[in-house]
Amino acid sequence: MNRIPRRVVVLVAVVVVVVLGVGAYAVQAVRRHQQALAAAPTVASTALAGVLAGPHIVFRSTLPGPQYGLVAAVPIADPAGARAFTPLACDRVDVAGSFASCLRTVPGVATTFETDIYDVSTWQRTQTWPLPGIPSRTRLSDDGTLVGTTAFVTGDSYATIGFSTRTEIHTTADGSSRGNLENWRLTVDGQPFTASDRNLWGVTFVDDDTIFATAASHAAGKTWLMTGSISGQSLTSVADNAECPSVSPDRSKVAYKKVVETVNGQPVWAVAVRDIAAGTETLIPATKGLDDQVEWLDGSTLLYGLPRAGQAGTTDVYSVGITADAQPVLFIPGAWSPSVVR
Amino acid sequence: MALETHDLPAAARGARPTGGTRPRTAAKVSSVVVTLGVVSLLTDVSSEAVSAVLPLYITAALGMTTLAFGFVNGLMQGATAIVRVLGGWAADRGDHPKWVATVGYGLSMVTRVILFLVSGFAGIATAVTLDRVGKGIRTAPRDAMITASSDPRTIGRSFGVHRTLDTIGAAVGPLLAFVVLWWLPQGYSTVFVVSFGFAVVGFAVLVLLVPDVRPRNLGWLLKHRTRVERGLPKCKGCTCDLPGGLEAAGRPFRWSMVAAPELRRVMIAAAVLSLLTVGDGFVYLSLQARDGFATQWFPLLYVGTNVAYMALATPVGRLADRVGRGRVFVVGHLGLVGAYAVAGLLGGTASTFVSLALLGVFYAATDGVLAALTGRVAAPNVRATAIGTAQTVQAVAQMVASAGFGALWFAVGRRPAILAVAAVLAVAVGVCWLIVRPLDASSRVQDRVAA
Numbered sequence: 001m002n003r004i005p006r007r008v009v010v011l012v013a014v015v016v017v018v019v020l021g022v023g024a025y026a027v028q029a030v031r032r033h034q035q036a037l038a039a040a041p042t043v044a045s046t047a048l049a050g051v052l053a054g055p056h057i058v059f060r061s062t063l064p065g066p067q068y069g070l071v072a073a074v075p076i077a078d079p080a081g082a083r084a085f086t087p088l089a090c091d092r093v094d095v096a097g098s099f100a101s102c103l104r105t106v107p108g109v110a111t112t113f114e115t116d117i118y119d120v121s122t123w124q125r126t127q128t129w130p131l132p133g134i135p136s137r138t139r140l141s142d143d144g145t146l147v148g149t150t151a152f153v154t155g156d157s158y159a160t161i162g163f164s165t166r167t168e169i170h171t172t173a174d175g176s177s178r179g180n181l182e183n184w185r186l187t188v189d190g191q192p193f194t195a196s197d198r199n200l201w202g203v204t205f206v207d208d209d210t211i212f213a214t215a216a217s218h219a220a221g222k223t224w225l226m227t228g229s230i231s232g233q234s235l236t237s238v239a240d241n242a243e244c245p246s247v248s249p250d251r252s253k254v255a256y257k258k259v260v261e262t263v264n265g266q267p268v269w270a271v272a273v274r275d276i277a278a279g280t281e282t283l284i285p286a287t288k289g290l291d292d293q294v295e296w297l298d299g300s301t302l303l304y305g306l307p308r309a310g311q312a313g314t315t316d317v318y319s320v321g322i323t324a325d326a327q328p329v330l331f332i333p334g335a336w337s338p339s340v341v342r
Numbered sequence: 343m344a345l346e347t348h349d350l351p352a353a354a355r356g357a358r359p360t361g362g363t364r365p366r367t368a369a370k371v372s373s374v375v376v377t378l379g380v381v382s383l384l385t386d387v388s389s390e391a392v393s394a395v396l397p398l399y400i401t402a403a404l405g406m407t408t409l410a411f412g413f414v415n416g417l418m419q420g421a422t423a424i425v426r427v428l429g430g431w432a433a434d435r436g437d438h439p440k441w442v443a444t445v446g447y448g449l450s451m452v453t454r455v456i457l458f459l460v461s462g463f464a465g466i467a468t469a470v471t472l473d474r475v476g477k478g479i480r481t482a483p484r485d486a487m488i489t490a491s492s493d494p495r496t497i498g499r500s501f502g503v504h505r506t507l508d509t510i511g512a513a514v515g516p517l518l519a520f521v522v523l524w525w526l527p528q529g530y531s532t533v534f535v536v537s538f539g540f541a542v543v544g545f546a547v548l549v550l551l552v553p554d555v556r557p558r559n560l561g562w563l564l565k566h567r568t569r570v571e572r573g574l575p576k577c578k579g580c581t582c583d584l585p586g587g588l589e590a591a592g593r594p595f596r597w598s599m600v601a602a603p604e605l606r607r608v609m610i611a612a613a614v615l616s617l618l619t620v621g622d623g624f625v626y627l628s629l630q631a632r633d634g635f636a637t638q639w640f641p642l643l644y645v646g647t648n649v650a651y652m653a654l655a656t657p658v659g660r661l662a663d664r665v666g667r668g669r670v671f672v673v674g675h676l677g678l679v680g681a682y683a684v685a686g687l688l689g690g691t692a693s694t695f696v697s698l699a700l701l702g703v704f705y706a707a708t709d710g711v712l713a714a715l716t717g718r719v720a721a722p723n724v725r726a727t728a729i730g731t732a733q734t735v736q737a738v739a740q741m742v743a744s745a746g747f748g749a750l751w752f753a754v755g756r757r758p759a760i761l762a763v764a765a766v767l768a769v770a771v772g773v774c775w776l777i778v779r780p781l782d783a784s785s786r787v788q789d790r791v792a793a
Contacts (some may be wrong), residue, residue, distance in 0.1 A: 007550040007551060008551075010550055011546055011547065011550045011551065014542065014543065014546040014550075015543055015546075018539045018542050018543055019539070021539065022535055022538075026522075026526075026532055026535070026536070029526060029529060029531070029532045030526060033527075033528075033529070105398075107523060107524045107527070108520065109517055109520055109521055109524065110520060110639070110641070110642045110645075111398070111520045111523065111524075112638055112639065112641060113641075114638075129637075130638035130639075131637075132637050132640040132641075133397075133640070134397060134398060134401055152397070152401065153627075180631075194752060194753070196749040196750075196751065196752045196753075197748060264463065264464060266463060313528060
């Protein structure tokens with residue numbers, strides 16, 4: 001009889017140990033996941049119709065439990081109170097007019113991403129189209145006829161293009177594209193902007209033709225606040241170091257995040273508010289550390305999300321005034337991507 | 343020498359009946375090549391599982407900025423280029439490519455532990471960089487071992503078999519990772535643990551089952567077949583008259599040999615063609631600009647390319663053995679010309695599939711074949727360095743090409759840019775055909791001598 005070589009015996013032993021070890025870890029991870037679901041306190045919830053009848057805020061709920069990731073709504077008058085859940089699960093959400101824009105990750109054997117447009121009176125999906133990468137930002141125009149979306153297109157080790165953003169504007173009614181901003185005519189500081197590593201992100205609508213957005217050149221290490229028109233397919237720079245703009249309800253101001261310092265090569269942002277007519281800028285230093293496209297609660301208050309320290313996956317929405325000494329206040333615990341519906 | 347008979351190339355086993363019926367094809371790929379293929383398969387499952395979920399993990403789970411991801415991704419691209427040459431050099435100097443490869447595979451294995459333990463940006467960046475450095479270190483020594491363990495006449499097939507196994511791993515890894523996440527939302531640490539498991543088994547297979555192939559030593563033994571030539575006593579039992587013993591070092595490593603005229607031809611052809619290889623990402627983006635199908639499956643288009651590559655690597659490797667490796671390497675770039683043309687001219691789901699298949703043809707005809715060609719042309723004592731250098735030349739030229747093409751894309755538009763590159767590449771294929779033609783002729787003579 002042939003003796004089995006010792007190397008093979010050792011290899012079999014290694015395989016057995018690895019399979020048992022990995023299997024045990026996976027079983028334990030599943031059990032922990034199920035326990036966390038079961039142990040999570042039930043999130044206080046209320047009827048949807050009542051909340052939607054008055055002024056309210058729609059957001060992605062990030063409290064642990066079975067409703068994690070669902071879109072919910074709270075009355076503006078009681079933001080930290082019981083929330084009403086919709087059937088939608090979205091990574092980013094915005095509501096305006098009769099439409100909701102929902103960017104979501106579709107988990108599966110192959111993970112993909114998509115934009116879904118919902119009719120908010122029935123929560124039925126009316127349009128859907130694929131997103132080429134991880135959902136990042138979405139905004140509707142005030143009447144809900146147009147939607148801007150930004151996705152991170154991430155290369156893998158085979159597709160060597162690296163990282164870029166894809167920002168597009170679509171018509172909500174029929175899902176037709178109004179253009180990929182990357183291909184528009186861009187003017188920065190009076191010169192045509194020709195950087196080949198250009199990226200655009202974070203659309204906000206002034207009206208159904210005029211927008212603000214961010215343009216960036218990775219090589220130059222700069223970002224610009226851009227404004228322009230959809231019909232003209234062109235954007236012009238307004239200021240530099242300004243990302244993810246958000247126009248105020250009365251259209252007189254635009255809020256955005258700007259880099260205030262760099263830690264370990266990573267940018268740290270704070271919110272600034274710009275008076276469009278006067279061209280003056282007010283930095284709000286107490287907001288340092290955010291990475292979001294802010295939302296206007298009213299003409300003098302901003303909302304934005306922050307990850308909760310020490311609790312991966314949970315985020316909180318804060319409110320802050322628009323003066324230089326304003327201090328953020330916790331507004332909706334366990335929430336992300338707020339959208340104010342007045 | 344720890345080599346067993348079946349690990350030696352056919353030529354080393356001396357006389358073998360030639361002519362008559364061809365022996366069964368499967369038997370002609372050395373067990374070392376298959377074992378190395380299994381190591382690559384397991385390691386690629388491990389590394390591609392992590393690569394696939396890393397963007398989601400960094401941005402969605404850790405809530406880090408996407409700029410951070412861009413930075414990490416940049417590290418991935420740049421880190422491997424130069425260490426490939428160093429890994430090859432170390433393998434040639436010591437004549438123990440397995441030891442160098444072991445360091446490379448071990449380094450990548452350790453990074454899975456780092457990913458599991460840390461959740462900060464600096465930790466992830468370190469893990470990703472070390473993983474890529476490990477990949478850079480191991481590639482050239484491993485390819486040198488494949489070359490040394492193969493029959494020179496079927497070396498293209500050997501690389502084909504290895505790359506097939508390797509690519510199976512690259513296709514399985516992302517799917518496995520997404521299945522884990524599907525089953526267990528937020529289960530990133532489980533993905534890292536599974537990935538570590540595959541890396542450990544791959545590492546164990548390498549350490550335990552792959553022999554310590556010594557290309558320089560082997561080359562010397564092949565040249566000096568009699569006991570007298572080897573400086574051994576005339577009979578096995580004798581202990582007298584021993585000058586050198588079995589210190590079969592062969593000629594030592596010399597950089598000038600890496601720049602030998604024939605190798606220079608290979609490097610020039612690789613550089614010229616790679617300067618017109620603009621990166622699959624642009625082909626995918628171009629397809630996506632015209633087709634909703636390509637948008638929806640954008641994150642997985644490279645899996646389609648891998649499937650085609652997997653299916654074609656071995657047959658194209660065999661073809662290279664028959665008609666000439668240099669020729670197949672050069673003409674394989676016509677697959678790229680085709681992929682560019684289809685992406686530039688046509689739209690629709692069918693053209694997406696055709697384009698991915700053509701990219702697969704390109705990989706099948708160039709990746710393993712370049713290593714086979716270089717390994718065959720280079721002297722055994724500089725083989726790993728030569729392979730590492732050729733791969734670095736290719737990688738750096740492709741990076742330059744991608745940067746330049748990005749500028750062209752915005753200057754003249756997507757379609758003219760990609761069609762222009764296709765046209766220039768077609769011309770370059772013609773020129774490089776002339777450059778590599780002498781190589782195929784001379785290597786055929788050598789193959790016959792070796793046989």
